[in-house]
Amino acid sequence: MAPHERVRSVLENRLTQRVIIAVIIVNAVTIGCETSSALMERAGGFLHVVDRVALGIFALELAARLYAYRGAFFKDPWNWFDAVIVTLALIPASGPTSILRALRILRALRLLSVVPSMRRVVSALLAAVPGMASIIGLLVLLIYIAAVIATKLFGDIAPDRFDELPRSLFTLFQIMTGDDWGNTAQTVMEHKPWAWIFFIVYILMSTFVALNLFIAVVVNAMNDAEPSPAENRAEVELRELKEDMAVLNAKLDRLLARPNGHQPRSRTPA
Structure with a gap:
């Protein structure tokens, strides 16, 4: 060897x-x-x-x-x-x-x-990137449209949250994650009671649809990356075969390294 x-x-x-x-x-x-x-x-x-x-x-x-x-x-x-x-x-x-x-x-x-299991997780996430990119694009488009609407409708009511488009984008991102969305909605609803329709529709579309689609793509990629029992057995057999080959190569090296004087001589018939 x-x-x-x-x-x-x-x-x-x-x-x-x-x-x-x-x-x-x-x-x-x-x-x-x-x-x-x-x-x-x-x-x-x-x-x-x-x-x-x-x-x-x-x-x-x-x-x-x-x-x-x-x-x-x-x-x-x-x-x-x-x-x-x-x-x-x-x-x-x-x-x-x-x-x-x-x-x-x-x-x-x-x-x-x-760690092989962690490598499979990372490989699965990388394989899911194309599908995640489409969902992220959909989510960004949804937040942008909602931010423009919120800035136009609620900018004068809650200027600390919706006075400009960047602030509205950040506020809607917070609402998507569930951070203090109730207080934001209550502040706006004090002036426009019908505003609950906007917030409920936005939360349903962003959290319960887009994010769940995102999770579904990742889970599907994880399932595809998980090796089957047959693949696990094949991996074990391949590892054992490599170990056996290493042992055989070591024995062959020892045999080839012996001097000629130690090899048995063939007998010639009298």
């Missing part, structure tokens, strides 16, 4: 993957602890050492993957994702309030590339 193949088998080992996951989680916890001034006074040095060790492990693992997969490394988008995260972490950050120092928590996003 070639050296880069040995490195690849180590990287693909379940124990190695679990160790990387544990390092990511521990590093995320230590970065969170660094936000506490009390913890930094008592264990700041230890937290800094843990952070440096974790960063070293990430860099070493990334270099090992680059060596093991060679050109195939750059064909996987997840490898580019990990490379960007680790590179940002390697850039020195000056000052406790540096943006790069705050962005160190992005290392926790490496769980997305290491």
Whole structure:
């Protein structure tokens, strides 16, 4: 077995993957602890050492993957994702309030590339983007039309919420999320009692129709990304086959490495 193949088998080992996951989680916890001034006074040095060790492990693992997969490394988008995260972490950050120092928590996003189930979730969300784009466009159009109507009808009644189009857009976005829409409606209805029709129709169209369509597209994409039992069995069988092939290759390498003097001599008939 070639050296880069040995490195690849180590990287693909379940124990190695679990160790990387544990390092990511521990590093995320230590970065969170660094936000506490009390913890930094008592264990700041230890937290800094843990952070440096974790960063070293990430860099070493990334270099090992680059060596093991060679050109195939750059064909996987997840490898580019990990490379960007680790590179940002390697850039020195000056000052406790540096943006790069705050962005160190992005290392926790490496769980997305290491944990297979999380990778499937992200892949499903990306696959749902075309469908979500259409629904988002519909939702934006609905909010814009409602904002223009609300500005014309309620701008003089509630100027703090509907005096201009940008403010009306923000107010209607709040109403769509259910934030304080009752008080807004009551304020307008004190002057125009029929305004409840506008708010009820808007909430039904934005929340119960558009947002539910949005959720339906995401759920459908998640179901499509979920592997079937047959695919799970095939993945397990493929993993076992790779392990068996690695064992056979190791045995073959040992046989080929034996000197000629240790090989049994064939007997010639007398």
